[in-house]
Amino acid sequence: MKKRLPICVIGAGLIGARHVEVALKSDFVDLVAVVEADEARRIKLTESGLSAVAAVDDLPKNVQAAVIATPTPAHYENSMSALDKGLGVLLEKPVAATLGEARAVVDAFEKAGIPLVVGHHRRCHPFTVSAREELSSLGDLVGVQGFWSLRKNDSYFDPLWRRKPGAGPLMINLIHEIDLLNFLIGEISEVTALTSSARRKLEIEDTASLALRFENGALGSFLISDAGASPWSFEAGTFENPNIAGTGQDYIKISGTRASMEFPSRKIWRADYSGEVEWGRGLSQFEAPAYSSIDPILAQMERFAAVIDGAHDDVLCTGSQGILAMEMTLATALSAKLGKPVSRGEVPQDFRGI
Structure with a gap:
C-alpha cells in the first residue's frame, strides 16, 4: 500500500474495542475516529486520546473505510449510512438481523461497486x-x-x-x-x-x-x-x-x-x-x-485495507459468503x-x- 488507509470504527463495545486495538497497532491503517452513540463511552475514548464522534454524519471527510462493530440489529442502518458516504466496510458477523436486511445490504454495496467484507476472521489464520x-x-x-x-x-x-x-x-x-x-x-x-x-x-x-x-x-x-x-x-x-x-x-x-x-x-x-x-x-x-x-483480527484488517487499495483477496469473507453462513x-x-x-x-x- 502507498499510504495508510484512513478508517473509522463504528461501535466501541467488546469487539469494537478489539478493532480499535489492532487499528492502532497496524502500519497499514490510520484510525481517524471512533463512532460511539453512548456518551460515557465516548468520553472515555476521548480521554484515552482518540477522536470520538456520536454519529456517522459527524465523521471527518478524509475517512475512506469503516469497521462496523455495533450490535447486530443496527448493522443494516450502520452499513447503509457508511455506503451513503462511499466508505468501504468491514462488517462484523452476522451481516444483519434478518436475511432480508442482509441481502439488501450486500446488493447495495455490489451495485455501488464498493468493497464489503464480513468479519469471519478465522479464515485469516x-x-x-x-x-x-x-x-x-x-x-x-x-x-x-x-x-x-x-x-x-x-x-x-x-x-x-x-x-x-x-x-x-x-x-x-x-x-x-x-x-x-x-x-x-x-x-x-x-x-x-x-x-x-x-x-x-x-x-x-x-x-x-x-x-x-x-x-x-x-x-x-x-x-x-x-x-x-x-x-x-x-x-x-x-x-x-x-x-x-x-x-x-x-x-x-x-x-x-x-x-x-x-x-x-x-x-x-x-x-x-x-x-x-x-x-x-x-x-x-x-x-x-x-x-x-498471529492476531487474526489484525490480519483481517490489513487484508481489508489492501482490498480497499485495489488488491484481490480470496480468503476474506465476501458479502454473499457472509449471507450463506x-x-x-x-x-x-x-x-x-x-x-x-x-x-x-x-x-x-x-x-x-x-
Missing part, C-alpha cells in the same frame, strides 16, 4: 488457509465431523438477554463454524438439527447436534454445546482467545477417498504405499509444519423448530432464529 490448500490431497471429500464444546461460566448468563432465544450457542457460536466449514469443505446446502436445553434448563438451547449436506456431495455432523466441559473447540485448539484456556487439541476431522486430516493441526493420515487405498493396509500419520501465531445458521435454528431438514433457500427473509 495461516493454518486455515494451508488446510484449505491441502484438502485436495485427500482425494474426493467424503465427510467431516466437528465437536465444539466449551462450558461457559454460570455468570455469563447473568444478563437477561443471554438467557433469551437467539442468544444460545447456535446464533452466538455456530455461525463461526458454519463459515469455517464453507471455507474448508464447500458450501452447505442442507441441515438437520436437534437441540436441547436439558443441562442448563434455560429458555435457550445449550446443546445442538447437526447433520449437514454439502453441495459437493460430502456429508457432515457437528455437535455444539456451551454446557459440556471438553478440550475440543477452535478457541481451545488454537489458543486464539486469551479468555479461553488452550489445549492444542483438534476438534474437526475430515475424510477423503485417499486420506484424512485433523484440524487445526493439519495432521494427515495417508497411505505410504502405492496402489489402492484400503482398510487392510492402513494409513500412516504425517505431522504438518507449525505456523507462528448466516442463512445456514438460521436454517439450523429453523430445522430444530420444525423437526425436519431445511435446505438453502427455505429460510424466511424475516426469520430471526427464534
